[in-house]
Amino acid sequence: MTALKIKERDFTIAMICFLQGSTLFTIFFAPNLKWEAWIPALAGIVLTLPLIWVYSALATTFSGKSLCGINEIVFGKAAGKIISCMYIFYFIEITVLSTDNIGSFFSDYIMPETPKAVFFIMIIVVCSFAVRSGIENIMKMGFVLLAFVTVSVVVNILLLANKINLKNFLPVFSQEFIKYVQSVHTVVTMPFGEVVVFLMFTHITSGNIKRGYLLGFLIGALSILIIIIRDISVLGVAMSIVSVPSYEALRLIDISNILTRIEVLISFNMVIMSFMKISVLYCAIVEGIAEVAGTKDYKHQVWAMGVIIICFAVLGFESGYQEVEYGMSYHAFFATPFTIILPIATLITAKLRRLKTV
Amino acid sequence: MKKIKVLCSLLPVLLLGGCWSRTEISDLSIVMGVAVEKNDKGEIGLLTQIVVPENVGLGNGDGKGSGESYVNIYTDCKYLAEGMVRAGNQSDKEIYLSHNLILLISEEMAKEGIYPQLDYIMRNNELRLNVLLFVTENNIRDIMDVKSETFQIPATYIASLGVALGQNSGGMNKDVLEFVTNMLEKSNGSLIPIVTIDKTSEPTSLKVTSTAVFKDDKMIGKLSANETRGIMWLDDHINRGEITTELDGNIFSARINSSKTKRKIFIDKNDKVSVRADIDTELFIKRDIYGYITADNIGKVKEAFAQEIKSEIYATLKKMRDSKTDVYGFAQDLYRTDFKAWNRLEDKWDDIFKNLYVDVNINISIRETGSIDRSILKERE
Secondary structure, three states: OOOOOEOHHHHHHHHHHHHHOOHHHHHHOHHHHHHHOHHHHHHHHHHHHHHHHHHHHHHHHOOOOOHHHHHHHHHOHHHHHHHHHHHHHHHHHHHHHHHHHHHHHHHHHHOOOOOHHHHHHHHHHHHHHHHHOOHHHHHHHHHHHHHHHHHHHHHHHHHOHHHOOHHHHOOOOOOOHHHHHHHHHHHHHHHHHHHHHHHHOHHHEOOOHHHHHHHHHHHHHHHHHHHHHHHHHHHHHHHHOOOOHHHHHHOOOEEOOOEEOOOHHHHHHHHHHHHHHHHHHHHHHHHHHHHHHOOOOOHHHHHHHHHHHHHHHHHHOOOHHHHHHHHHHOHHHHHHHHHHHHHHHHHHHHHHOOOOOO | OHHHHHHHHHHHHHHHHOOOOOOOHHHEEEEEEEEEEEOOOOOEEEEEEEEOHHHOOOOOOOOOOOOOOEEEEEEEEOOHHHHHHHHHHHHOOEEEOOOOOEEEEEHHHHHHOOHHHHHHHHHOOOOOOOOEEEEEOOOHHHHOOOOOOOOOOHHHHHHHHHHHHHHHOOOOOEEHHHHHHHHHOOOOEEEEEEEEEEOOOOOOEEEEEEEEEEEOOEEEEEEEHHHHHHHHHHHOOOOOOEEEEEEOOEEEEEEEEEEEEEEEEEEOOOOOEEEEEEEEEEEEEEEOOOOOOOOOOHHHHHHHHHHHHHHHHHHHHHHHHHOOOOOOOHHHHHHHHOHHHHHHHHHHHHHHHHOOEEEEEEEEEEEEOOOOOOOHHHHOO
């Protein structure tokens, strides 16, 4: 029996932070639908709920086992290990994407002359320290970070109140149907389905996991929806042409020429939440590798993994445009097996073979 | 040993954390305003107004700050991006655009299309989308050299005129976001205020008395201040301002205290499009020298004001219809209300707009008549 190190509350808050770490990704489904980007976000929340049920059902059926353990029980030792390795690769991919995103944001907007690699290294070094101190400590931090970010989001919505134009939301459903399908697919797999990574930690979480999973997802996803709605109501059609809608919207804050140029606040938010997201993923990667390899301690491979993530991030995309193109059109297909097909297949196989842990 | 390890791993953070993009403030040319025109060679003449921080905010003869508080750098270039580099070379410092307030465009350049310039403004990470746009008939070198008592830097002076426009309903100020939003939307028209040098005043000052009409990104005409107001009534942009009307030989003048316009577009089964605008205006009477207004005939005065507003609206509407420029955003209204109808009618929109029926209902309330109730001229009779 593994020790229950994580409290349910911390688990939930960490999931909220994890989802908020994806607000930079709104651009992946915004250009297609312009001012209607809130529709796939809302539809995505509804369509992800069954997935959340699947994830938490897996966690409760196999209590005491992480995702890798579950794979080995359900698919057998060899196939299970292969599937776990695929999952680990998927986690590496989204970690790289997140790292690349936050690094590119900094080098594009804040320090244009600094090479991106510097930001990647700085982020990964900080995350490595966090990962070495253990997932339970990362999740404990969530509360303080979330409080800070929530306050700043509420304040900046209030400050933008005079720029909000509700007409920007009209008309609805004016695009081709296939574009909605594409965007919903993207949003379900891209930020929302990524919470599958929390299955790596459910076995060390105390309390009601179903409730923790559901609350964490709902609050996190709704906060993304609120941010999208804020950006649309301020930017309108221009939402489709700017690179980072949240940042561009906050740059418009101007209260009587006095309270202005406070967009640096949003970069704090982005750093904090990206840190949470990357740390959680990073932890999942190293713990997963340790479990597949059958070693108890994962700490010795943290730095090595960090270097690999940095290298991938540096090599990944030459410019932001390529990344947006990848995120908009291709990533969803890559992520579908891991977020939708495999969890459902695992649950069905488990039910058919009447497998469970006590 | 462990401490050494920790220190070693912190070392890269210390080294890499050094500010790569750090620039001392004295090494920056802080740009307050950018102006573009077409030069003699048919290329772009770019003027960047750079603030001289040590001379701002100090009175003349105050020792150090006796010079001008700004310098204008004029360069010729093919594209704006190239021009900025040249301006940087000329000023010996790095051009820093983050504090830029305005983009002033000469009329000649506006007629050729301003999108290439906006593209630069939007792409540049230092610039915000709320840079104010202005058109000018004057030479940009002259206009960027006019200051006032309160504003030592011409660019801030022009920007303040734009902000004042919103308060006195003399025109609509337009920033980059609003202009590109208009370009992205279905309506093809947009307005940008025209700023000119007022040579009659002493010392020379600037004024905004007319508005440039844009079709897509090209300037196609001008509207006077009154004509601009005709658009603002329908667009719900009226905040303050003066309005004058005549009735039975009396001239009434009133201050607009507030005005609210509700506009709706209708489309019937035969694809006939019409617009209905309900305008609620609150007036404070400022001139009634014969004491004409009484409880009995206040209705007539209200009606006279309503007619005045209607005539302003319809005069401009006719002009806009003739040039087929939808600066009101009717097309976008239709798209928002019924996008299927818009998709059907898109090709015919120019004709529809030309014959568009616009029904204006005005409800005027005269809130007060000032500190005197009666007129002296009437009392002496």
